Amino acid sequence: MSDADGYFGEQVAERYDRSPDGEFRPDVVERTVDVLAELAGGGRALEFGIGTGRIALPLAARGVPVHGIDLSRAMVARMRSKPGGDAVGVSIGDFATTTVDMTADGPFSLAYLVFNTVMNLADQDAQVACFANAAAHLAPGGCFVVEVLVPELRRIPAGQNVVPFETGPDGWAYTVYDTVTQDATCHYISITPDGRGEARSIPFRYVWPSELDLMARLAGLRLRHRWDGWTRAPFTEDSRQHVSVWEKPRD
Template sequence: MQEETDGPQQIYDADTAQRYDTPGTGMFAPEVLAPTVERLAGLAGDGAALEFAIGTGRVAVPLAARGVPVTGIELSPPMVARLRAKADEATIPVVMGDMATTVAPGAYTLVYLVYNTISNLLTQAEQVECFRNAARHLGPGGRFVIELWVPELRKLPPGQAATVWHSEPGYLGLDTYDVLRQRVVSHHFHFDETGQARLDRSPHRYIWPAELDLMAQLAGFELEARHADWSGAEFTDESRSHVSVYRLPQQA
């Protein structure tokens, strides 16, 4: 049976928030952030954007700098404290709460949820509610954008429960799967120069693209586009992740 770990509010604590930002590298590398911000700015148009699980503002800060009004919803106070070192409440307002039920004031043309974060909701019902929460923030023609990885179950031979998804000097990432409950726990091993290791773990519920599309339909969305990345590469059966754009009908 898959082992359990703490929920998002415990995982994204003060220690994690302090280590989360890696300016210029990893998630914060210009080649990662620039296409993300460019695509979201285009989808927002002349309207405002709402980020679910805004975190430390990795995407929101440069998107706001592009002139897009951005509001956030976030569960972790330490993550918001890090955001506040970059942008004040007037620049990027944040409502504290979970992304499945919390409502932010204002009108939006775009809601977005990046870097696999919808999988932090550990039940199908919560994930469906996340779509419905996005829909309630949008007017006719509004868009909901999700960035999500594709489960790598094809790498699991019979009897094996884990896959290594990233390996580099000083870091090893592996996932352990519970296919019965559609759960995965990501294990992040960080090694220092002495050979000592620090382990961080986070639980997720993985979602197949087809299941994600059904969740969208239940909330009134239609799939507008799906690509393998933010730059618009074709999504194929070999793609390891996708950026999916859902849209409400133009007429309610």
């Protein structure tokens, strides 16, 4: 169940950086930051869903001024406790609609939304609003970058709507899909050291690359790049994820 911090309250924030996901590997973070720093081009960057600073802090360490938006004060507090965390500005709120005051420093050259976080916006209206919000913060020529998986519907056998994605002696996780609403609610079951069971669920909305392109077009953005990932390998029909870059026209 969500609270004032959304679905990422203190219980999640406390262990978030210990996630076994490959996205936390230093080489993955470095590749991500390499691309984002290049796209920022010496300008400022705005991260939607800044969380515990997995990307924002190393990007700021490269000399890119970073500001973040996040609903979870608990996640942001974790970032603040890390070296360099106090130097990153944060606006608390829903990144689909929260705006940053640009009176003093002007618009951003880069906005980005990584690690499937666009799917945390659990309905299409919120995802459309997110693109409009990104475009409103960008200077002409600026870019909006989204990293997200390609919907994994090929993994769903006929007549089934549940797909496990993590199993182990201390817990397991699975996704329940609704192919009508594009809902993909993830359920997490974990066993604590004292043998108690804990369960939590987070709603997501999976979204197709072509659907994101239309959202971008509605926001006045146009596609510049679509890669298989941060290595910039070509996006193909077999790609399981994509990193897409949309540009705000200069004219």
